[in-house]
Amino acid sequence: MMRALVVAVGLLFASGCSVASLKEDGYSPTKNQCKSDDDCGGGTCDQSHSVCVASEGQFATVLFEITPPSSSAQFSGVRFLQTLDGISTAGGGLDLKLPAVATVQGQVTPTRAKHQPDCALSYGGSATVPVKISFTPTERLLGLSSESYTASTVKEQDYGFELSVPPGTYDIYIEPDLEEISGDSCSVVPQLIKNEEIPAAVFTLPLVAQPATLLKVEVSWPKALLAGKPATENFLEGLDGWQIDIIDPTSGRVLSSPATLSLTQEGDIETFSTDVEYAPVLGDDTAVGTELVRLKPPEGVVAPTLVFERGTLDAFQVGKAKINQLEGVPHAIDVSGDVLEGGDQRDETLTGTVKFVAKKLAFLPEGTLFAFVKTVPIDGGKYTAALLPGEYDVYVAPEAGKGLATTKSTLTVAGSPGVQSGKGVSVLAASQVAGVVLGPAGQPVVGASVHVNAAPMATDPLLVAAGTAAVKPQGTTAIVGADGSFIARADPGTYDLSIRPEDDTNFAWMVRPNITVSDPIHDLGELS
Known part of the structure; x- marks a missing residue:
């Protein structure tokens, strides 16, 4: 059956793979219609509407998303999610009752910190603070x-x-509008308030900004060696311009105002320092000291972003964080190679990108949380990248339309020599996700669109703080052909498949979650 699928859908691709092209070939989308139960397979014919319906069974749990129209004075701009259990597939009446909307009003009142004796609690003539505020359920x-x-x-x-x-329980995040705050005003830092209950009413939320907590950060850094020294030694001259942030470990939210390191002590071991203002999280059981300190290089500097737990940095003196376990950053290695289709052939016309995500950097102490990501273009089927010595996951993302997948491989970059060529990376053909879509009586559901979307991926706030985002696989859409068959293309990965008949056909959507695609051809068989 698979051979027939490939041949049939190959014709679809040639014709443009669209409902319009199907209609040009004399086909029209299949409709769910019937005259008797004999037309409905295992279902029944609803004579009042002349459509096939399921006669038994039930949905375990159904999630409803309700988006009121913008013309609704009461509900405009509010989205509701509701779950219901045990809904019969035979249909019938179903009432969804929306709760009253919570209208939240308020202002943010500032508080002066002990280290801010001379600033003004005034913001453009107001005693309250200009902010952007977010409510996350x-x-x-x-x-x-x-x-x-x-x-x-x-x-x-x-x-x-x-x-x-x-109405419900929310995490509230408050970001000061720095453009509206003058230099004479007391600084206000981002605030995160967790598990705040918002009732179904017009509700005034009194928000008092915490006074900023001051953290003095010192980073010890070995003096950079001169040119001509071994490439494995520290080659990064200073940390001037590096940014320090304080991050919430569970949400990845920034809790501090921007702060930048500068040189405060010279010597064989230099010291770079800054004062960071931040606010601890409120309304959470998270122990004080679990906040993360992020050390981020300026744009254009070949170095990793580093993340430390605050409690491990000020164990000897509260309010002062010392980072002294760093041994520098070695000289970047110039790495180049071919992008090989199928693992052995270079296409000089290929374009796209190659993304290097470091898994291990040999010069960092064991257990250091870091992120080092480098993305470079593919030019003439080749790439060139400045990388630090270590082990990498490599993601080759070719241009669209080539039938190639975003392909993952691994690469090791040694500490020497300083130029390493011949580091080829592979790009493979995209997998074909194939199947046949049939209606209740076994008829092809012609014209339905098939969507292959990456399944939701769990995010690790620690990796978000470090700046390492997960690479999502990509899938395409396809149209069900005259014989009910389809083929979509997808990178290796996990997907949610949805089959979406046209609106006026009286067919429901079909959803198949968590489909793992790895083989060159992934046959889903008959879908009905």
């Missing part, structure tokens, strides 16, 4: 998180805000 339904709601304060309303949200 804490509840996850069927593993899905709800969208965040955001608002910005309005100067003409004395920097007040108002927004509508569904």
Whole structure:
């Protein structure tokens, strides 16, 4: 059957793979219609609508997303998620009751810290702070998180805000509008308030900004060696311009104002320092000291982003963090090679990108959390990259339209020599995801669109803080042909497959979650 699938869908691709091209060939989308139960396979014919319906069974759990129209004065801009259990597939009436909307109003009142004796608690003539505020629901339904709601304060309303949200429990994140805060005003740092209950009412939320906590950060750094020394030794001259952030370990939210390192002590071991203002998280059981300190290089500097737990840095003196376990960064290695299709052939016309994600950097102490990512273009079927010695995951993302997949491989870069060529990386053909879509009586569901979307991926806040984002696989769409067959293309990975008949056909969508694609041809068989 697989051979027939490949041949049939090959014709679809040649004709443009669209509903319009099907209609040009004399085919029209299949409709769910019937005259008797004999037309409905194992279902029954609903005579009042002349459509086939399921006669038995039930859905275990169904998630409903309700988006009211913008014309609704009461519900506009608010999205609701509701789950219901045990819904019969035979149909019938189903009522969804929406709760009253919570209208949240408020202002953010500043507080002066002990280290801010001379600043003014005034912001453009107002005693409240200009901010952007986000409400993120804490509840996850069927593993899905709800969208965040955001608002910005309005100067003409004395920097007040108002927004509508569904009632529930929220994490509230407050970001000061730095462009509206003058140098004479007391600084205000980002605030994260967790597990705040918002009732179904017009609700005034009194928000008092915590006074900024001051953390003095010192980083010890070995003096850079002169040119001509071994490439494995420290070759990075100083940390001037490096940025320090404080990060919440569970959400990845920034808790501090921007701060930049500068040289404060010279010598064989140099010291770079800065003062960081931040606010601890409120409303959470997270122990004080678990915040993360992120050390980030300036743009263009070939060096990793480093992340440390704050509690391990100020164990000897509260309010002062010392980072002294770093041994420098070696000279970058110039790495180049061919991008090989199928692992053995270079296409000089190939374009795209190659992304290197470091798994291990040999010069960092064991257990250091870091991120080093480098993305370079493919030019003439080749790549060139400046990389640090270590072990990498390599993702080759070819141009669209070549039938090639985003392909993962590994690469090791040694500490020497300084130029390493011949480091070929592979790009493979995309997998073919094939199947046949049939209606209740076994008829092809012609014209339905098939969507192959990457399944949701869990995010690790620690990796988010370090700056290492997961690489999502990519899938394409396809149209079901005259014989019910389809072929879509996909990178290796895990996908949610959805089959979406046209709106006026009276067919429901079909969803197949968590399909793992790895083989060159992934045959799903008959789908009905």
